[in-house]
Amino acid sequence: MRPRSAERSARLVRRVAVYGALAVVLAGIVWARRPLWRTAVTGTALAAGTHTPTVEGALTAYRAASKARFFPKCKAVGIAYPPRRVTLIVLKEEKRLEVWGANGRGLYRRLAVYEILAASGTGGPKRKEGDRQVPEGFYRISALNPASQFHLSLRVDYPNAEDVAHRTVERRALGGDIYVHGGAASIGCVALGDPAIEEVFCLVAQAAPRERRILLTPFDLRLRQNIPSASDPWVRGLYSRLGRTLRDQYPA
Numbered sequence: 001m002r003p004r005s006a007e008r009s010a011r012l013v014r015r016v017a018v019y020g021a022l023a024v025v026l027a028g029i030v031w032a033r034r035p036l037w038r039t040a041v042t043g044t045a046l047a048a049g050t051h052t053p054t055v056e057g058a059l060t061a062y063r064a065a066s067k068a069r070f071f072p073k074c075k076a077v078g079i080a081y082p083p084r085r086v087t088l089i090v091l092k093e094e095k096r097l098e099v100w101g102a103n104g105r106g107l108y109r110r111l112a113v114y115e116i117l118a119a120s121g122t123g124g125p126k127r128k129e130g131d132r133q134v135p136e137g138f139y140r141i142s143a144l145n146p147a148s149q150f151h152l153s154l155r156v157d158y159p160n161a162e163d164v165a166h167r168t169v170e171r172r173a174l175g176g177d178i179y180v181h182g183g184a185a186s187i188g189c190v191a192l193g194d195p196a197i198e199e200v201f202c203l204v205a206q207a208a209p210r211e212r213r214i215l216l217t218p219f220d221l222r223l224r225q226n227i228p229s230a231s232d233p234w235v236r237g238l239y240s241r242l243g244r245t246l247r248d249q250y251p252a
Contacts, residue, residue, distance in 0.1 A: 053147035055205055066202035070111055077109035082206035089250060090190055092119060092134055093219035097192060099200060100250055108250055117184040118191040123218035125235060127168055129175025132188050134216060137162055137238055141212035144205055151182030151194045152201040156214055166234040217242050222252040
């Protein structure tokens with residue numbers, strides 16, 4: 001007669017074998033049904049207006065709505081859809097964001113205008129972290145964030161070389177993480193609301209990475225020649241250059 005310990009070991013081995021066989025069978029069933037499961041989950045997510053947290057996932061979910069907004073306008077003004085070059089213009093005082101597009105060569109054309117739902121601060125450039133100012137100047141959209149806590153967001157490359165060169169605080173105190181994003185609340189960023197950012201995000205995502213620009217201005221410098229004086233000569237010069245660029249390349 002085998003010792004009790006040997007009997008227990010034998011029973012344990014048999015149980016492991018049985019459970020292992022069951023696991024293999026269940027895994028086979030799950031794998032066989034996997035395409036149906038993936039389709040059901042994806043369809044549910046898209047129907048609910050959500051997306052997988054990737055740029056491609058956002059495009060899959062929202063590109064159709066973006067195209068419905070921008071394709072007719074691109075056709076009307078004679079540029080290809082999606083445009084290779086995209087510039088966003090933020091007018092702080094007017095609380096307005098304009099979307100401009102262009103082919104590889106040729107003039108920019110205005111494609112859409114959105115209301116800015118929230119943007120903290122007042123006129124004047126951002127000087128340091130925590131001042132709640134929206135920056136002002138010539139910037140690039142340096143990153144697309146499809147997993148933003150504000151739905152979707154576009155990163156502004158603040159501080160740029162000018163901000164650093166004319167800083168009044170240490171370089172590390174300039175701050176950063178400035179975005180154009182969804183939602184309706186903001187501290188130092190630009191909030192457009194979710195439907196608007198979905199359309200703009202997809203258009204920007206389809207532009208050439210080096211041709212995604214954003215100009216942030218204190219007000220519409222195309223319409224007002226009496227630019228308020230600023231104590232800092234750099235700020236006066238910045239406003240003058242922003243005004244010329246707007247009038248020459250993005251006329252009202």
